[in-house]
Amino acid sequence: MAAVTGQAITRRKQLPFGQLRSEQSTAFGTRGFVGGTNDPSGLTHLGAREYDPALGAFISVDPIIDFADPAQMHAYSYAHNTPLTKSDPDGLRPAPVAGTSDVEEFNWARDRGMRVGYTQRNGRYVWGYHPMKDTASQHRYRAYQANVKAYEAAKASRAAAARAKAQAIARAKEARAKADRLGKVIQGIRNGMAVGGGSLSQRLLNTAAEVGFSLGGYSTRGMCFSGSGGIVIGGGGQFCFVAVKTKNGSYRFGHTRSFDGGTEGFKLGGSLNVGVLRSNADDIAQFGGMGHDAGGSLKAGLVVYGNHETAIGTRNSKGQQVSTIEFGSGLGIGMDLYTGFNRTWADWF
Known part of the structure; x- marks a missing residue:
């Protein structure tokens, strides 16, 4: 398999925290763990910070601290110490303003026709919102800018209606399930009574078995x-x-x-x-x-x-x-x- 340039595609495998499984080689250039830049010192440049693959941690604290996140009590940790499911290619942990997580912040902006990101201004990292160019996003963005309060109220109303609809569907489903269980019990009793004969205890045992079979x-x-x-x-x-x-x-x-x-x-x-x-x-x-x-x-x-x-x-x-x-x-x-x-x-x- 070859790349567009005609050169063979090369790959190298790394341990979860970025250590190489073999000797460091210049064949791959300076590109390192999660797209960072390898340094001769053994560190990796990951955006705002230097990362040590041997320690599995940064050598300086996160410049953006989320005080509501207990995992950031250890400000040197890489990706909350869960490198199999998370990564931190820029050394930053932006603090969302609309929600409690980066995902909620992204969704908040997208619902209003914007994308969200952060830039460094005067030594500080600041969130920024930028209108997207596609037609649907532009429509949402104009509606949001025209009347912020009305947009938020309409969105809240739609969310409440969606919740009410979901709750009604759940109640109807539960009612059908109860009716179905009752129907199965009645059918089981009928099946047990239809057999007839035997002592009272035998008939009761047979009816109980039929109810169990019907419910199952x-x-x-x-x-x-x-x-x-x-x-x-x-x-x-x-x-x-x-x-x-x-x-x-x-x-x-x-x-x-x-x-x-x-x-x-x-x-x-x-x-x-x-x-x-x-x-x-x-x-x-x-x-x-x-x-x-x-x-x-x-x-x-x-x-x-x-x-x-x-x-x-x-x-x-x-x-x-x-x-x-x-x-x-x-x-x-x-x-x-x-x-x-x-x-x-x-x-x-």
């Missing part, structure tokens, strides 16, 4: 048939029928098939299971791909198992991480606690 957005449901086995390290397969609640609220039916293997944990025995599935996926494609499993089971004739799967790199239409919860029972012998990975394929019917 686990509206997609299914039935799964699975088998697994192994000694220490195990594997298994699964086939599921799923009713996917899509982002428009309707249900579509599909199926998934997957194979899994445990990578950490303990496994002994085997089982055949039937279980139910709940997920926050709202498209059949979100079931496909790689996933991470964590779960366990107890097997002594009757199997009771649970599993949680997190889809790797997959999110639903709301931007939520897609995950699936499974639980059920079957027949088998042994026990296992595991984490592992699975590969799933999924299609609509």
Whole structure:
């Protein structure tokens, strides 16, 4: 890669406070740290002050002091001792007059069609405001100069209106969120009551579970048939029928098939299971791909198992991480606690 002059572009790497990673070379001329000028003494000229890269500090105090800035209690420091995120190429820290920071001062001037800078006058550094030349800036500058009080009042009024609008939007968003949560609770109660049967405690437990699933957005449901086995390290397969609640609220039916293997944990025995599935996926494609499993089971004739799967790199239409919860029972012998990975394929019917 060559520069406009035809000469090769050269680069040199420096430590955060400006020290070179290699011997000083004249091949780069006198240009030094953050555009400063290197001196044979080892110092670097940075505008108003001399800087020592070995110390990571200036050798004289900042000629402009901001008494509201605690970081300037150490007036010799370079860029508030944070050279990875800040720099100080001119050795100055101008004191803003419109705001509490240089950024606020810049924004204050820009909103009125001006740019802001500072010059040295009689040994002192003074802020200056200069109208910008583009049409939009000239319009703002003339409006500001014509009636300063009216301009400031109009600007304050617009800012107040913007704040009021933002607050109204936030309140409406919170109201929708509350209504959505209430709707999910009601739907969960309805789902729990629809099952029916069993003792009162079973119905209450089922209703509580349905409310929890609804609040978590686990509206997609299914039935799964699975088998697994192994000694220490195990594997298994699964086939599921799923009713996917899509982002428009309707249900579509599909199926998934997957194979899994445990990578950490303990496994002994085997089982055949039937279980139910709940997920926050709202498209059949979100079931496909790689996933991470964590779960366990107890097997002594009757199997009771649970599993949680997190889809790797997959999110639903709301931007939520897609995950699936499974639980059920079957027949088998042994026990296992595991984490592992699975590969799933999924299609609509």
